[in-house]
Amino acid sequence: MYARERQRQIVRLARDVGRVDVAPLSAELGVTPETIRRDLTTLEEHGLLRRVHGGAIPVELWGLEDQLAAREVVMTQEKARIAEAALAELPEQGAILIESGSTPARFAELLPRDRELTVITPALPVAQLLAARPNLTVLTLGGRVRSTTLGEVDGWAVQRLREVYADVAFLGTNGLSATRGLTTPDHAEAELKALMLRAARHRVLLVDHSKIGVVRLHRYGDLGDVDVVITDTGLAPELAEELESHGPRVVRA
Incomplete structure (x- = not known):
């Protein structure tokens, strides 16, 4: 090994x-x-x-809270499968939100080069990755950049997010519980994540099984606030059914 x-x-x-x-x-x-x-x-x-x-x-x-670089080397195969499965939720055209985090970033890497999309993101690594793509219009939110996630938070980001409404949001989370909902360790991230849940018509949560059952300090939403949860086969089928009983469709990739 x-x-x-x-x-x-x-x-x-x-x-x-x-x-x-x-x-x-x-x-x-x-x-x-x-x-x-x-x-x-x-x-x-x-x-x-x-x-x-x-x-x-x-x-x-x-x-x-894990550093972004540390998260990128954990559950890599699972995150790759989750990102691949998330492409099925991508619109043919329009605007999408991509949140900060290692799994949404993996999804961003797979965006096709033949679809005209506007990508709104607080994640500087995602913006840098996609900015040169001629088929994409990339918008960042502005605001303070967190060293742990390299994502923008606080006033400017919050205000900008209140002014947009995307077709699909591709989101991550630090914790997901059937009883406690969606949680994160940072209050500024929690504020932004709560707004992201309301800033798109269709909400897709990308989360590997190690974060399911985990409860962090700040709660920002319920399972019913997302439409689809895409996870990996490390989540037992009976737990997937329990999550679905709270509203979202669950995909085990």
Whole structure:
């Protein structure tokens, strides 16, 4: 098992059970305790885990937020399938919103070059990626840029978002719960995300299974506020049915 694959497994285990310890990980993954400690240090540096005595816990339990670069190397295959499935929700023409986040960014990479679209986004990486495409008109919202997401938030972004209404919004989230709804650790992101739910006719949520069942600090919407949830096959079919009972159609890609 390569180091990156092993580290992804460690993150999955930590998020599943709330904590990982060096000795059990060493036995389960077939490497030395020193290797596990180096893995935990790397994952902490990437903003995915927080070291504690004898092991590590997910940053979610500390109310912290992953850096965008760290999220881009986690659940990569799942995010690729989610992004591919999301193309089915893309209009032939018109305006779309693409939110900040690693999964919406992966979707942006796949936008076809034969459709005339206006793309509205608070995400600077998405705007930079798409700006040179001749078939796309790219609009950013303005505002303060958050270092964790490289997304624009606060006054200017909020005001601009209140003035637009797109055909489809492609959204991400930090947490999704059947009972607690949509949540995020940052209050400024929560304000913008709530407005995005109201700024499009059709709302598509792109979320890998590791974020389902997770509850973060700030709640900004209900499951019924989105029309489609696109996730991966790591979500059990019975959990997908539970989510659908609250309103949205669920796609397991």
